[in-house]
Amino acid sequence: MLTQNPPMASGRPQPTVFERDLAVRANQPVNGEYMRLVVEAPPEMLARCRAGQFFHLLCPSAGTDQPYLRRPMSIYGFYPQEGTLHFLYKVAGAGTRALFHLAPGDRLNVLGPLGRGFHIAEDWQRLVLLARGVGLATLAPLALEAHRLGRHLTAICSARRPDLLMSVDYFRHLGADVITVTDAEGTSDVAHLESLLEGLIAGAGVDAFYTCGSNRLLALLQRMGKRHGIPGQIALEQQMACGLGMCHCCVRPFRKDGATVQLRVCREGPVFDMQEAMPW
Amino acid sequence: MLTQNPPMASGRPQPTVFERDLAVRANQPVNGEYMRLVVEAPPEMLARCRAGQFFHLLCPSAGTDQPYLRRPMSIYGFYPQEGTLHFLYKVAGAGTRALFHLAPGDRLNVLGPLGRGFHIAEDWQRLVLLARGVGLATLAPLALEAHRLGRHLTAICSARRPDLLMSVDYFRHLGADVITVTDAEGTSDVAHLESLLEGLIAGAGVDAFYTCGSNRLLALLQRMGKRHGIPGQIALEQQMACGLGMCHCCVRPFRKDGATVQLRVCREGPVFDMQEAMPW
C-alpha cells in the first residue's frame, strides 16, 4: 500500500515526515512552460517517498515576491541511489516565481513526503494514465512504480501544442505505450479521447485509470469507468496551509456511501477514488 | 545661509527634495567599525547639498533583515564634479546591516537633501569642531565648507583607540589643525578637553563651536560657550519616519525664550543652536 505510515500501534507515532533544508542541484527549463527542480535529499526521506505524494515547499523571497505559506508540489521523481528528489513546476505566482530563481547550491526548505499516493492493486495489470500539463508531473512517478511492479502502462499525454508535450520520452523509457494528443492537432477533445479509450478497452483491456484534476477528464473517466466497471484514481489540488492535516483548509467534497463528505486533499489525498470525486 | 529652500514667495513651493534610485559606486570599510558608501548622484541633487544635512535611505532587504522605515544618514561628502555623494555609517541594526551588503552597481533609493545644515556666520573666522565616532561623518563636510569659505578650523577628533580615529587625514588635507584624543591614551575625558579648549581660546581664539550628539560634550561646550560668549551648533539625532517634517515623530525639546519647545530634528534640525539644546 502506497500510503503514509499510520500511527504506530504502540501509542505515540514516530516521526515519518521531514522538514529539511536541501541543496538545489539543478533548476532548468523543460520546455517553454515548465521547470524541473532537482534537490539533494537524505536517504530516510527518499525511502518514504511514494508516487502521488507531495512535498510542501518553503519558497524563498525574491524581490517583491514574498511568499508566506508553503507551496505544495507533487513528487516528479525520487531517486534513492542518486540521492535526489525532482519537482516539475509551472511558474504561476509569487511562490513559483521565487522557485524559478533558485540556483545550484542554494538551499530550499521542504516538508514531506506528504499525503497518500497512488494505489496499484495486485490484480491491476493494464494501467492507463491520462494527463495534461502539470498533471504529468504528478503522474510521472506512477510510471516508475508501474515499471517496478511489472505492470503495463499506457500514458495518454495531452497538451496545447506538440512542442509543449512533456515526459513522453520518460514514459517510453519506462516501457510505457505513449499516445499524444494536442489541441493544435484537434486530438485532445473528449470525443476523440473517448473513442481512443474505448479502443484500448476493446483491445488488450484496461484494469485501472489514473488522472489529475481536470473536470472534463474526470467526467469522461467516471462515465467510462462506470460503463465498463473499471476503477480509477484521481490526484486533486486545493489551497493548503499546513499540508499535514491539521488546519482543514484543503478540503474537497466527495461522495461516500450516498453522502457528501469533506476530505482533506493533503491527508486523505491528494489521490482519491475516481468515482468518489465530485466535479467542481 | 545653509538652509533648505523656503517655499517660494509666489505661492506653491517648487520641488527641492529628490527621491531617486542611485547607483552604488563603492561600499568599503574605513576601519574596523565604519563603512563608507559612495553613490552616484545627479547634479540637481548635489547642487542642493549642504554640510550638516542628511539623506533618508531606503535600505534594501537582506535575508531576515527587512527594514521598513527609511534610515537617516548625514552627508559625509558631496562632490558635484565627480557626481558622487558619500555616507559614513556604522553597522547598528537591520537597516545598516542591509546597507553593508550593497555592492557597486546595486541601486539605493535615497531621499534628500533634508534638514537644515550648519551655519557659519560671516564673522566666525576661527572654528572648532569636537566630535567622536559617527559624529565625525556629520561634521566632516563642515571642514569642506570652512575650507571653501577660507575660515580656520581646528578639529578635535575623539575615539576609543587611536586605530579607530577617523577623518584625520581628511581634515588635515582641508587645512584644518587636527588634535586627536582617545580613551586608551586617557586624553578624551572632559577635564582634558576643557583645558585643551581653554588653551585654544586663550591662544588664537575661538569664534564658534560645532559638535554632535553627546550629552557629555554638549554640557562641556554649553558651559564653555557661556563662560566665553562663544556661539555654537550641535547636530542631533532622533528616530524618524517621514524625514520631511510631516509626522512629528522626531521632536526633541529645546529652550527658547525661557520656554521648552519641541522641534523636529528632520526639519528645524538636525543642526541646532548649542545653547538651546537640552541634555537628554
Next chain:
Amino acid sequence: MVDLSVDIAGLTLKNPVMPASGTFSEELAEVFDIECLGAHVTKTITRGFRDGNPTPRVCEVGGSMLNSIGIPSKGVAAFLEKVVPFYRDYETPLVVSISGNTADEFAALCAEVSVEGVAAIEVNISCPNIEEDGKAFAIRPSSTYEVMRKLRRATRLPLWAKLTPNTGETPEVARAAEEGGADALVVANTLLAMAIDIRTRRPKLGNLMGGLSGPSLKPIALRMAYQCAKATGIPVIGCGGIATAEDVVEFLIAGATAVQVGTATFINPTAMLTIIADLERYLEREGIASVRDLIGTVIDGEQKAGVVFMEAAP
C-alpha cells in the same frame, strides 16, 4: 482617456487618491507638485496647544509601523493663520482634520474651521472621549451618534467621520455616524498595538502603546471598508496599508469611493504620484472607462454581511 474623478458627497475629486491625516503636510510640496492629489488632508488639530506624546514616537514592527505621535497641535488660531492660506494656492480641495476631548469642544472647533478655503471637515472620532471612560467616540455606536449630531449642527461643510478599527461593532458605528449626519466615512484610523525592546525591557514607544499602520493593517481596513459600504448609503474612503494602485483597486472593488495613503508616503514620498499614474494605466489596460465603474463591484454572492460575520468569527 480614462476618467479618474470621483464624487464624495457633492465634492468632486479629480482622482480618488489623497493623503491620510498626519502623514501629509505642506512639506511634501518640496518633493512633488501636490496639485496632482485628489484632496489635501491636514494633520488633525485640536482647539488649543498640545505637545504630543513622549519620544520615541515611532517604531517598526515586521514590515509595518507603530506610532504614538499624540496629536501635537499649535491650536486653531495658528492653523487658520498659517496652514489654510498655504493651500489656497491650490485648486485641490482642502480637507481639515479635527479632534476634541469632548463633544462640545469638538463641535466648537468644527465651527471655527468652517472657513473659506476649506472644502470638507474630517472629524477624527477615533480620539478619546474624556467625558466617558476615555474610549474613542467611534468605539461605540452611541457615542458616535452623539458627537456626530453636535458636529453636524456646527457646520454646513461636508463632514467625513474617521472611524477606528478598535471596535467590534464597525457596521453599527458606521450606521450611527450616518444617522448622526456624516456625509462620508474614512475607514480607518490606526489599530492599538504595542512592541517591547526585549533587551531594555522598555516599550518601543515612549507612550507604551501606539497605533499600527502600514501593510499589516490592510486586510483589516479593507474588511471595514466593505462593512461600511454595505451598512450605509454614504461614500466610504478606504485607508490602511494602501501602497500600490492594486491596493486602491481592491478597496474600490470592496466598496470604497476613494482612498487615503498614509504610511506608504513615509517609505516612498512619491507613492501617491506613482499610484495615480499606475491607476490610470490599470484602467486603460483593463478597458475601464471610469474609476467609478470599479466601486463596490465585489462579487460577494449576495451573502448577508451579518451571517458572514458570524461564520467568519473563529
Next chain:
Amino acid sequence: MVDLSVDIAGLTLKNPVMPASGTFSEELAEVFDIECLGAHVTKTITRGFRDGNPTPRVCEVGGSMLNSIGIPSKGVAAFLEKVVPFYRDYETPLVVSISGNTADEFAALCAEVSVEGVAAIEVNISCPNIEEDGKAFAIRPSSTYEVMRKLRRATRLPLWAKLTPNTGETPEVARAAEEGGADALVVANTLLAMAIDIRTRRPKLGNLMGGLSGPSLKPIALRMAYQCAKATGIPVIGCGGIATAEDVVEFLIAGATAVQVGTATFINPTAMLTIIADLERYLEREGIASVRDLIGTVIDGEQKAGVVFMEAAP
C-alpha cells in the same frame, strides 16, 4: 540548567510553549515528538457535526494569512472516542478547546468534555453568540460574563477563556471573564479581515471574510496580553504571530505566563521545537534562572493603562 516551567492556575507546564487551537493535531506527531511541548491544545470542537466554511478557506496577505475554516467538527462523541485517547499516551497536559452557539449549548459541551485525560478546557468565546446579534461572546463584557458563569458551573477543570481582538474593550472583557470564573486568558484569537482578488473581483476566501493570523497580528496581540495582565489577576497566555524565542520573551515581559504558537507552525512545522530550544539558550546566555523571572517585567514607568490608552488612541 535553566527552569522553563510555568504554572497556569495550578497546572504545571514543563515549558511555556504550546500550540494554538486549530493549528495543531495528532498529525504533528509525525514531524517531531510532541511530548516536548508545554501542552497539547486541540482544535475547537462543537457538540454536533459541522461542515465548516466553503473553500478557499485560506489565503495569504502580505506576510501573514487569513483563514475562514469555520470550525468543522465531528461532534463531541467522535472527539471523546478518538482524539482524547490519542493524547493519553503523552505526559503533556491536554487542553481541549470548545465552542457553542448559545451559552447553554456551550456549557453542556463543557461538562461533556470534562473527562479523564483532559487537564484544562479552553473556551473559545471568540465565536458568535447566536442568541444575541451574532457577535462573538468576547466582544462585550456582559456576554463574556454570562457565558463564563455558565461554563464555570459546568466543570471543575481549569477554564481558559480565549478572547477576540475584535473589540474595543479588551480590559473590560478580560475582567468580565475573570469575574465569570476564568482561570486563565488566552489572548488572542484572529482578527476579522478580508482580501479581494482584483482580477476575478471575488473575495479570496469562500466565506468572504476571515481571521488574520501570523506576524501582522503580533503587535496587537502583545498589546492585548499586556492589557489583560494589567487588568486581571489570572495568568495570561499570549497568542498571535509568535514565531521565535524572542517573540516569546517579548510576550512574557509584557505579562504573559505562557504562549501559543499558531500560524508559525504552518510555515515551519518544527517552529515550536526550535522556539523551546532557543528560549532555553536565551535564558542561559542572559543568566536568567527561570523563565518565570521574565513574566511582567516590562518597564512601563507606572503609567496607568487607562491614561495611556487614551493618549495612544490617535
